[in-house]
Amino acid sequence: MATAEAIQQSTKTKPKPTKRMTGAEALVQILLEENVDMAFGYPGGAIMPVYDALYDHQDSINHVLARHEQGAIHMAQGYARANGKVGVCLATSGPGATNLITGIADAQIDSTPLVCITGQVPSALLGSDAFQECDVLGVSMPVTKWNFQITKAEEIPVALAKAFYLARSGRPGPVVIDITKDAQFEEFDFSYEKCTSLRSYTPKPKLDHSKVAEAAELINNAERPYVLFGQGVILGNAEKEFKQFIEKTGIPAAWTIMGLSALDTDHPLNVGMLGMHGNYGPNLLTNECDVLIAVGMRFDDRVTGNLDKYAKQAKVIHLEIDPAEIDKNVPADVPVLGDAKESLTELNKLVKPNSHEEWLQRFRECDKQEWDKVIEEELHPKSDVLSMGEVIRIINDVTGGDHILVTDVGQHQMVACRYTKFTRSKSNITSGGLGTMGFGLPAGIGAALGAPDRTVIAVVGDGGFQMTLQELATIYQTKAKVKVLLLNNEFLGMVRQWQQLFFEKRYSSTELINPDFQQVAKGFYIPTAKVTERDNLESAIEEFINYDGSYFLEVMVGKENNVFPMVPSGSGVAEIRLE
Amino acid sequence: MESEKQEYTITAYTENHVGLLHRITIIFTKRKINIESLTTSESEVEGIHRFTIAVTETEEQVIKVVKQIEKQVEVLKADYYKKKEVVQQELALYKISTESLTRGLDVERIVREHNARFLTIEEHFVVIEKSGFRRETVALFEELKPYGISEFVRSGRIAVSRERDGIGKDVEKILAEAAV
Numbered sequence: 025m026a027t028a029e030a031i032q033q034s035t036k037t038k039p040k041p042t043k044r045m046t047g048a049e050a051l052v053q054i055l056l057e058e059n060v061d062m063a064f065g066y067p068g069g070a071i072m073p074v075y076d077a078l079y080d081h082q083d084s085i086n087h088v089l090a091r092h093e094q095g096a097i098h099m100a101q102g103y104a105r106a107n108g109k110v111g112v113c114l115a116t117s118g119p120g121a122t123n124l125i126t127g128i129a130d131a132q133i134d135s136t137p138l139v140c141i142t143g144q145v146p147s148a149l150l151g152s153d154a155f156q157e158c159d160v161l162g163v164s165m166p167v168t169k170w171n172f173q174i175t176k177a178e179e180i181p182v183a184l185a186k187a188f189y190l191a192r193s194g195r196p197g198p199v200v201i202d203i204t205k206d207a208q209f210e211e212f213d214f215s216y217e218k219c220t221s222l223r224s225y226t227p228k229p230k231l232d233h234s235k236v237a238e239a240a241e242l243i244n245n246a247e248r249p250y251v252l253f254g255q256g257v258i259l260g261n262a263e264k265e266f267k268q269f270i271e272k273t274g275i276p277a278a279w280t281i282m283g284l285s286a287l288d289t290d291h292p293l294n295v296g297m298l299g300m301h302g303n304y305g306p307n308l309l310t311n312e313c314d315v316l317i318a319v320g321m322r323f324d325d326r327v328t329g330n331l332d333k334y335a336k337q338a339k340v341i342h343l344e345i346d347p348a349e350i351d352k353n354v355p356a357d358v359p360v361l362g363d364a365k366e367s368l369t370e371l372n373k374l375v376k377p378n379s380h381e382e383w384l385q386r387f388r389e390c391d392k393q394e395w396d397k398v399i400e401e402e403l404h405p406k407s408d409v410l411s412m413g414e415v416i417r418i419i420n421d422v423t424g425g426d427h428i429l430v431t432d433v434g435q436h437q438m439v440a441c442r443y444t445k446f447t448r449s450k451s452n453i454t455s456g457g458l459g460t461m462g463f464g465l466p467a468g469i470g471a472a473l474g475a476p477d478r479t480v481i482a483v484v485g486d487g488g489f490q491m492t493l494q495e496l497a498t499i500y501q502t503k504a505k506v507k508v509l510l511l512n513n514e515f516l517g518m519v520r521q522w523q524q525l526f527f528e529k530r531y532s533s534t535e536l537i538n539p540d541f542q543q544v545a546k547g548f549y550i551p552t553a554k555v556t557e558r559d560n561l562e563s564a565i566e567e568f569i570n571y572d573g574s575y576f577l578e579v580m581v582g583k584e585n586n587v588f589p590m591v592p593s594g595s596g597v598a599e600i601r602l603e
Numbered sequence: 604m605e606s607e608k609q610e611y612t613i614t615a616y617t618e619n620h621v622g623l624l625h626r627i628t629i630i631f632t633k634r635k636i637n638i639e640s641l642t643t644s645e646s647e648v649e650g651i652h653r654f655t656i657a658v659t660e661t662e663e664q665v666i667k668v669v670k671q672i673e674k675q676v677e678v679l680k681a682d683y684y685k686k687k688e689v690v691q692q693e694l695a696l697y698k699i700s701t702e703s704l705t706r707g708l709d710v711e712r713i714v715r716e717h718n719a720r721f722l723t724i725e726e727h728f729v730v731i732e733k734s735g736f737r738r739e740t741v742a743l744f745e746e747l748k749p750y751g752i753s754e755f756v757r758s759g760r761i762a763v764s765r766e767r768d769g770i771g772k773d774v775e776k777i778l779a780e781a782a783v
């Protein structure tokens with residue numbers, strides 16, 4: 025146990041008194057010490073001792089019983105992203121653990137702090153292909169920040185302390201702890217010490233002030249500077265510093281889908297969304313700026329399009345916490361390693377007050393073109409067919425932009441993110457990096473439970489909804505007040521759009537012959553309504569949002585509507601199409 | 604930066620933990636990079652392990668891989684070297700029948716000329732040992748081939764840098780800082 029020694033050595037305080045208990049009981053004590061008041065999971069043979077220990081602590085730890093482990097982990101993700109705490113997830117060995125994998129991969133690519141605890145067959149049976157044995161460590165290794173298998177009760181405190189510390193520190197991510205059943209039963213002398221550092225791990229690189237100065241120099245002399253911001257601003261709690269930075273320098277700022285809500289939608293310097301279905305100006309003008317300042321974003325290919333045609337003219341400043349992201353996709357002229365809050369605070373001291381009115385005007389001109397060609401018809405359609413955009417517009421009117429938006433994956437996701445107005449951070453929860461269909465409903469439940477004072481609206485498509493709709497039962501059981509908005513186009517719309525544009529309208533396996541979703545929701549005892557005509561839309565949305573409790577609203581929207589603008593895959597950002 | 608694929612040696616100083624080998628190799632698998640050889644051993648720093656990985660890749664790709672390796676929680680430090688920046692060796696063992704020794708002095712002469720040596724001489728077989736560069740161990744293989752090689756094995760590349768202090772010094776610094 026080199027790990028145990030390392031941690032114990034680094035804590036110079038005198039040893040805490042110990043108490044004799046089982047591994048399972050110790051695990052629950054640790055959850056309490058780590059301020060866990062909610063966990064999401066599904067029981068089974070190999071994790072039963074832990075569930076038994078939870079039974080005595082129902083007052084302090086609310087265990088949410090999902091209907092599928094994938095549902096449980098997406099709930100934990102939604103919970104973590106809505107309230108900033110580590111999401112905790114429990115599952116049994118074998119299929120319980122493998123059902124978590126999609127969510128773990130999702131959390132890894134979107135940097136969501138999770139601790140997933142899986143039961144494992146007794147240590148004596150490891151490697152024997154025992155009932156429900158699966159190499160959880162091996163299977164989860166490519167998609168975890170760290171993982172560890174516990175075979176002795178005495179390993180539990182150190183491993184769990186490390187798990188929580190690693191999940192939430194630095195660039196957050198998912199951690200898997202696999203505990204054999206015998207270790208859960210075993211009695212030992214328990215004491216707990218939180219982990220605060222590890223010798224082999226640097227959560228935040230030390231800020232290099234000379235790089236900050238170089239960055240400031242470039243920014244102060246730039247004529248057309250342009251800021252791109254990602255989730256690093258939210259994860260680093262740097263919203264305030266970020267706003268000060270753009271306001272002082274007068275630089276237009278555009279967001280990645282993961283950075284959305286870090287800056288108010290209506291902020292005059294917020295020029296909109298980057299990427300494949302982002303706004304026209306933010307994409308087009310990427311190739312006209314002279315200094316590109318990326319803050320806590322990783323130049324995902326959905327953001328950059330063809331890298332050979334991406335911002336070649338610009339000097340690139342990259343503020344980033346993860347050294348492995350520097351030069352990964354877009355080479356940085358000035359890399360500034362550090363967490364966003366600290367880097368921006370220092371940068372703000374060195375940048376000069378400025379404004380870039382002419383340059384900003386370019387964005388406004390692009391907005392005008394996009395409004396005429398795309399947005400006006402999307403938000404105020406002249407056709408009788410309902411559009412996704414008008415639904416989102418009315419939601420904005422009703423909530424005033426104060427709600428948490430959770431989305432599934434597809435056209436409705438792009439439309440909801442493009443048109444929702446945000447006035448608060450941590451209010452956009454979506455599967456950005458992995459694009460996991462089935463994410464929306466369970467993540468919405470987790471968000472509603474994690475931020476009970478907020479209105480949480482889960483916008484889902486008719487395809488993705490059917491991947492995890494069993495979680496409606498979790499809504500009924502937990503009384504989570506999540507609002508579920510189904511934008512039903514009777515198609516796997518996003519794939520259909522590609523088939524229309526790039527595969528000669530050959531709609532191979534994208535049309536959905538759907539069940540009666542009203543009956544489905546009713547079967548789960550959730551109040552429900554369906555809108556097929558514009559006349560009823562506004563009142564239905566008001567009822568949907570003002571109802572005190574969960575509500576299921578289905579809106580029938582245009583079957584073959586498309587999301588524009590679009591940067592076709594393989595094209596450069598400047599080749600963005602408005603139609 | 605060199606854009607041609609060439610030989611690189613990647614070195615990582617790590618904690619000695621179960622599963623770390625897998626964590627490191629999947630970084631290569633994910634990018635479809637072939638690991639030509641991989642050796643783990645103790646390092647000069649007490650309690651710290653060392654990975655030595657040989658690949659043929661572009662420098663750009665190697666830099667990205669090294670950053671991903673260093674990002675792993677249990678890795679203290681990783682770096683990479685070009686061929687001329689390291690002193691490297693491989694070890695090869697050749698098993699041939701004892702009988703072929705008795706057919707004149709040829710085998711003994713070959714072993715001498717190649718700076719190899721007999722590791723053991725048994726009743727039915729002998730084992731020859733040769734350390735050196737890949738081309739040297741291959742050259743000996745070719746010369747012994749006519750005598751019938753019944754078993755051949757070559758170790759992974761091991762290498763030390765030509766820098767005055769390797770990255771072990773950085774690792775010691777990290778450990779010293781962590782200890783306070």
Ligand SMILES: Cc1ncc(C[n+]2csc(CCOP(=O)(O)OP(=O)(O)O)c2C)c(N)n1
Pocket residue numbers: 432433434435436437459460461462484485486487488489511513515516517518519
């Ligand atoms: C698990 C999973 N499988 C497949 C896909 C590929 N995919 C992306 S969007 C999409 C269509 C989604 O359809 P729907 O949920 O109805 O949303 P819409 O695009 O119609 O709004 C599909 C199949 C995916 N992202 N995730």
Ligand SMILES: [Mg+2]
Pocket residue numbers: 434485486487511512513514515516517
């Ligand atoms: Mg659909």
